[in-house]
Amino acid sequence: MAMATVAHAGRDPHHVHGFDEFSAGQSGPAPKRIVTGYGFWIFLLSDMVMFSCFFAAYAVLSGQTAGGPTGAELFNLRNVAIQTSCLLLSSFACGMASIAANERSKFWFHIAMAVTGLLGLVFLILEIREFADLVARGYGPTRSAFLSAFFTLVGCHGLHVSAGILWLLTMMAQVYAKGFRADILRRFLCFALFWHALDIIWVAVFSVVYLLGSLG
Amino acid sequence: MMFGKLSWAVIPFNQPLPLIAGAVVLVVILAVIAWIVIAGHLPYLWEEWITSVDHKRIGVMYVLLASVMLLRGFSDAIMMRAQQAIAFQSQGYLPPEHYNQIFSAHGTIMIFFVAMPFVIGLMNLVVPLQLGVRDVAFPTLNSVGFWLTATGALLVNLSLVIGEFARTGWLPYPPLSELTYSPGVGVDYYTWALQISGVGTLVAGINLVVTILKIRTWGMSYLRMPMFCWTSLASSLLIVAAFPILTATLAMLILDRYLGFHFFTNEAGGNMMMFMNLIWAWGHPEVYILILPAFGVFSEVVSTFSGKPLFGYRSMVLATMAICIISFMVWLHHFFTMGAGPDVNAIFGIASMIIAVPTGVKIYNWLFTMYGGRIRFTSPMLWSMGFMVTFIIGGLTGVLVAVPPADFLLHNSLFLVAHFHNVIIGGVLFGAFAGYTFWFPKAFGFTLHEGLGKAAFWCWLIGFYLAFFPLYAVGFLGMTRRMQHYDVAEWRPWLLLAGVGAVVILIGIIFQIAQLFVSIRDREKLRDYTGDPWDGRSLEWATASPPPVFNFAVLPVVTGPDAYWTMKVEAKEGVVKQPDYQPIEMPRNSPTGFICAFFATVMGFALIWQIWWMVIAGFLGAFATFVVFAWRDHDEYEIPADEVARIDRANIAERRNMISAAGAA
Numbered sequence: 001m002a003m004a005t006v007a008h009a010g011r012d013p014h015h016v017h018g019f020d021e022f023s024a025g026q027s028g029p030a031p032k033r034i035v036t037g038y039g040f041w042i043f044l045l046s047d048m049v050m051f052s053c054f055f056a057a058y059a060v061l062s063g064q065t066a067g068g069p070t071g072a073e074l075f076n077l078r079n080v081a082i083q084t085s086c087l088l089l090s091s092f093a094c095g096m097a098s099i100a101a102n103e104r105s106k107f108w109f110h111i112a113m114a115v116t117g118l119l120g121l122v123f124l125i126l127e128i129r130e131f132a133d134l135v136a137r138g139y140g141p142t143r144s145a146f147l148s149a150f151f152t153l154v155g156c157h158g159l160h161v162s163a164g165i166l167w168l169l170t171m172m173a174q175v176y177a178k179g180f181r182a183d184i185l186r187r188f189l190c191f192a193l194f195w196h197a198l199d200i201i202w203v204a205v206f207s208v209v210y211l212l213g214s215l216g
Numbered sequence: 217m218m219f220g221k222l223s224w225a226v227i228p229f230n231q232p233l234p235l236i237a238g239a240v241v242l243v244v245i246l247a248v249i250a251w252i253v254i255a256g257h258l259p260y261l262w263e264e265w266i267t268s269v270d271h272k273r274i275g276v277m278y279v280l281l282a283s284v285m286l287l288r289g290f291s292d293a294i295m296m297r298a299q300q301a302i303a304f305q306s307q308g309y310l311p312p313e314h315y316n317q318i319f320s321a322h323g324t325i326m327i328f329f330v331a332m333p334f335v336i337g338l339m340n341l342v343v344p345l346q347l348g349v350r351d352v353a354f355p356t357l358n359s360v361g362f363w364l365t366a367t368g369a370l371l372v373n374l375s376l377v378i379g380e381f382a383r384t385g386w387l388p389y390p391p392l393s394e395l396t397y398s399p400g401v402g403v404d405y406y407t408w409a410l411q412i413s414g415v416g417t418l419v420a421g422i423n424l425v426v427t428i429l430k431i432r433t434w435g436m437s438y439l440r441m442p443m444f445c446w447t448s449l450a451s452s453l454l455i456v457a458a459f460p461i462l463t464a465t466l467a468m469l470i471l472d473r474y475l476g477f478h479f480f481t482n483e484a485g486g487n488m489m490m491f492m493n494l495i496w497a498w499g500h501p502e503v504y505i506l507i508l509p510a511f512g513v514f515s516e517v518v519s520t521f522s523g524k525p526l527f528g529y530r531s532m533v534l535a536t537m538a539i540c541i542i543s544f545m546v547w548l549h550h551f552f553t554m555g556a557g558p559d560v561n562a563i564f565g566i567a568s569m570i571i572a573v574p575t576g577v578k579i580y581n582w583l584f585t586m587y588g589g590r591i592r593f594t595s596p597m598l599w600s601m602g603f604m605v606t607f608i609i610g611g612l613t614g615v616l617v618a619v620p621p622a623d624f625l626l627h628n629s630l631f632l633v634a635h636f637h638n639v640i641i642g643g644v645l646f647g648a649f650a651g652y653t654f655w656f657p658k659a660f661g662f663t664l665h666e667g668l669g670k671a672a673f674w675c676w677l678i679g680f681y682l683a684f685f686p687l688y689a690v691g692f693l694g695m696t697r698r699m700q701h702y703d704v705a706e707w708r709p710w711l712l713l714a715g716v717g718a719v720v721i722l723i724g725i726i727f728q729i730a731q732l733f734v735s736i737r738d739r740e741k742l743r744d745y746t747g748d749p750w751d752g753r754s755l756e757w758a759t760a761s762p763p764p765v766f767n768f769a770v771l772p773v774v775t776g777p778d779a780y781w782t783m784k785v786e787a788k789e790g791v792v793k794q795p796d797y798q799p800i801e802m803p804r805n806s807p808t809g810f811i812c813a814f815f816a817t818v819m820g821f822a823l824i825w826q827i828w829w830m831v832i833a834g835f836l837g838a839f840a841t842f843v844v845f846a847w848r849d850h851d852e853y854e855i856p857a858d859e860v861a862r863i864d865r866a867n868i869a870e871r872r873n874m875i876s877a878a879g880a881a
Contacts, residue, residue: 028434028771035353039426046418046460053464053494057479064485066478141477145485148477152468170843178849187846 071213090119238377269355278337292322303701316383323386345756348433359809361419368413390480421455447512510647522589535574568618595669599650606642631691668731675724683717769864
C-alpha cells in the first residue's frame with residue numbers, strides 16, 4: 001500500500017514541486033491523494049458518530065416493546081447470516097477491484113465491481129424483504145419504540161448501502177469512459193473506504209441488534 | 217394535494233407584523249437584485265463570488281451572511297425586550313403564539329446563522345493564509361458548504377411569510393415538538409433548515425481539519441502554527457465529532473413527526489429525555505465550537521497589539537485541546553433537574569467546573585502577554601479587553617449554575633439567560649467583531665474607520681451590561697425565561713432597564729453599519745498598501761491586501777514561531793533571497809455549490825410542506841449535479857510563472873516604497 005501511494009504521488013499532476021527539499025518534519029503540503037483519502041477518513045469518522053447515536057438510541061429503547069414483540073421473537077438469524085456473508089464477500093470483491101485498479105486492468109476492475117454491486121444488491125433485497133415482512137405482520141416502526149429504533153438503525157445502514165451502489169455504478173461508468181485517471185483513482189480510493197466502513201458498521205449491527213437481540 | 221399542505225391560508229394575512237417585515241425584506245432583496253442586473257454587475261457577481269471556490273471569497277460571504285442574519289436576530293431580540301418592558305399585567309403588543317416564534321427564531325438564528333457562519337467565515341479566510349498555503353483542502357466542497365448554510369438561513373426566513381416558525385424554543389424539546397402538540401410546519405422548518413445547514417457545517421469542519429493537519433507550508437510544524445490555527449483545529453474537530461449527533465437527533469424527531477415513529481413520544485415506549493441527552497451531547501460541544509475560534513482571535517489580536525509573542529504558547533495549545541475533550545463530558549449540566557440522582561449530577565457538576573480551569577489558563581496567558589508590552593489600543597484590542605472582563609463574569613456565573621443545588625433554583629430562570637448571553641456576546645460576538653476589524657484590511661485592502669469602530673465597541677459593551685445584568689437580578693427574583701407577560705411588580709424596573717440596554721446595543725449596530733459605509737467611501741484614504749497594517753506576526757500579513765488568488769507567489773519557508781515576525785527581522789538584517797517563481801495551479805471556479813444549494817432549497821421546502829413530487833425532483837437534480845461535477849475533465853488552471861512574478865514584484869515594490877517613505881519622513 002505504501003509503495004502504491006508513492007507511485008501514485010509521482011504520477012499525480014497536483015504534486016507539489018520541490019517535495020524532496022526538506023526533511024519529513026517540515027515536508028510542506030501533502031500530495032493530493034493523501035489529502036483526499038485523509039479527508040474521507042474524517043468523513044467516515046463523523047458518519048460513525050452518527051451511527052453511534054442510532055446505536056445508543058437502540059440500546060436505550062430496545063426493551064421498550066410496548067406490549068409488542070421482542071427481538072428474539074422477530075429475528076431470523078438464517079436470513080441475517082446470508083446477509084452478512086453477502087456483505088463480507090462484497091468487501092472482498094471490492095478489495096479485488098482495488099488490486100485491479102492498481103494493475104490498471106479495466107476488465108478485471110469491472111468484473112470485481114460488478115460482483116461487489118451484485119452482492120450489495122442481494123444484501124439490500126434480503127433486508128427489504130425482512131422489513132416488508134415485519135410491516136405486513138403489523139410490526140412496523142410505529143408499533144413500539146423498540147421497533148422504531150430497530151428500523152432506523154438497520155435502515156440507516158441500508159440507505160448507506162443503497163447510496164454506495166449508486167456511487168459504485170457512477171464509478172464503473174467513469175472508469176469505463178475516462179480510464180484510471182489520477183482524480184478517478186482518488187475517488188475510487190474513497191469509495192473503497194466507504195464500502196469497507198459499511199462492513200464494519202454491519203458487524204456492529206449484527207452483534208448488537210441481531211445476536212444480542214436473539215438471546216431474548 | 218398537488219402542493220401538499222401548502223395553500224393561500226398559510227400566508228399570515230391576519231398577522232400584520234411579520235407580513236410587513238417580510239414584504240419590506242422582499243422589496244429590499246428585489247431592489248438589490250434589480251440594481252445588480254440593471255447596473256450589469258451580474259456577470260461579476262456570478263464569476264467572482266457565487267461560483268468562487270477561493271477560500272477568501274467564501275470566508276467573506278460567510279461573514280456577510282452572518283452580518284445580515286445578525287440584523288434579523290437582533291430585531292427579534294429588541295422585539296422581545298420591548299414586549300417584556302410593556303407586558304406587565306397586560307398582553308403587550310405580541311400575541312403568545314407570535315412571541316413564542318420570535319424567541320425560538322432568535323436563538324436558532326443567532327447560534328446557527330450568526331455565530332456559526334461568522335466563526336467559520338473567519339477560519340476560512342484566515343487559516344490557509346496563516347498556514348502559508350494557497351487554499352483549503354477541498355475548495356469546491358467549501359463552496360458547497362457555504363451555500364448549504366445559506367439555504368438553511370433562507371428556509372428559516374421563509375417561515376416568516378409562508379407558514380410559521382417553531383414555537384418550541386431554539387432546541388425543540390419533545391413532547392412539545394412532537395406532532396401531537398406542534399401540528400404546524402414550524403418545527404419542520406426548524407428541522408429541515410438545520411439538517412441542510414448542518415451538512416454544510418460538517419463539510420466546512422472536515423475541510424478545515426484536513427487543511428490544518430495535512431496542508432501546511434514548509435517548516436510549519438504543529439508547534440509553529442499561530443494560535444488561531446490551533447483553536448480552529450480544535451473547533452473543527454468538535455464539528456466533526458458533534459454535528460453528526462445533531463443530524464441523528466433531528467432525524468429521529470423527523471421520523472417521529474413524519475412517519476409516526478416513537479423515539480421521543482409519550483406513547484409506545486418513547487423516551488423524551490433521550491432527546492435532551494442527545495441534543496446536549498451536541499449542544500455543549502457546540503458552544504466550544506463557537507468560543508474556541510474567538511479565543512484564537514483574541515490570542516492573535518492581543519499578541520499583535522502588545523508587540524510581543526503570545527505568553528505561554530504551549531500551555532495555550534494544551535488548554536485548547538483540553539477544552540476540546542472535556543467539552544464532551546459536561547452535557548448533563550443542562551438538565552440537572554432531570555433527576556439522574558446526586559452521583560451523576562455531582563460528576564457532571566465537577567466536570568463543568570474543571571473545564572473552567574483551562575479557560576482560566578487562557579485568560580492569564582492573555583494578561584501576561586499584555587504585561588510589559590507596548591500596547592496599542594486599537595478597536596480590535598478594545599474588543600479583546602472588553603471580552604476579558606465580561607467573559608470572566610460570565611464564566612463565574614457559569615461555575616455558579618454548575619453547582620447542582622444552585623442549578624435547581626436557577627434552572628430556566630432569566631439568570632441562566634443572562635449567563636449564556638454573557639459568554640456568547642461577551643465571548644463569541646466580541647471575538648467575531650475583533651476578528652472582523654482585525655482582518656478586514658486583509659480581505660479588502662483597506663482598514664475600517666477607527667473612531668466609529670470604537671464608538672460601536674463602547675455602545676456594545678455598555679449596552680450589553682445594561683441589557684443583561686438586570687436579567688441576573690430578575691432571575692434571582694424568580695422570573696423564568698420565555699414569559700410573554702407577567703404580574704410581578706418587582707420585575708418591571710429591571711426589565712425596563714434591560715430594554716434600554718437593547719437600545720444602546722442598537723446604537724452600537726448603527727455605528728457598525730456607519731463604519732462600513734464610511735470606510736468604503738474613504739477607502740483610498742484608508743488603503744493598506746503593504747499588506748501589513750498592524751505590524752503583524754503571522755503569515756497572513758506576509759502577502760498583499762487583498763491577497764492574490766494564489767495567496768503566496770512562492771510558498772513561504774517557516775523557520776520558527778511567529779513566522780512573519782522572524783521574516784521581518786531577517787529582512788532588516790538584509791538576508792532576502794530573490795524568489796524562484798514557478799507556475800501555479802489553482803482550482804477552477806464551479807457553480808456546483810450554488811446549484812446544490814438550489815436543489816437543497818427546493819427539496820427542503822418540499823419536505824416541509826410535504827410536496828412529494830417536488831422532493832423527488834429536488835433529489836434527482838442534486839444527484840445529476842453530483843454526476844456532472846464528477847464528470848468534468850479540467851478542474852484546474854495554470855497561472856504562468858511570469859504572471860506570478862509580475863504580481864508579486866508589484867507588492868514587494870509597494871512595501872519598499874512605504875518603508876523608504878517612512879524612512880524619509
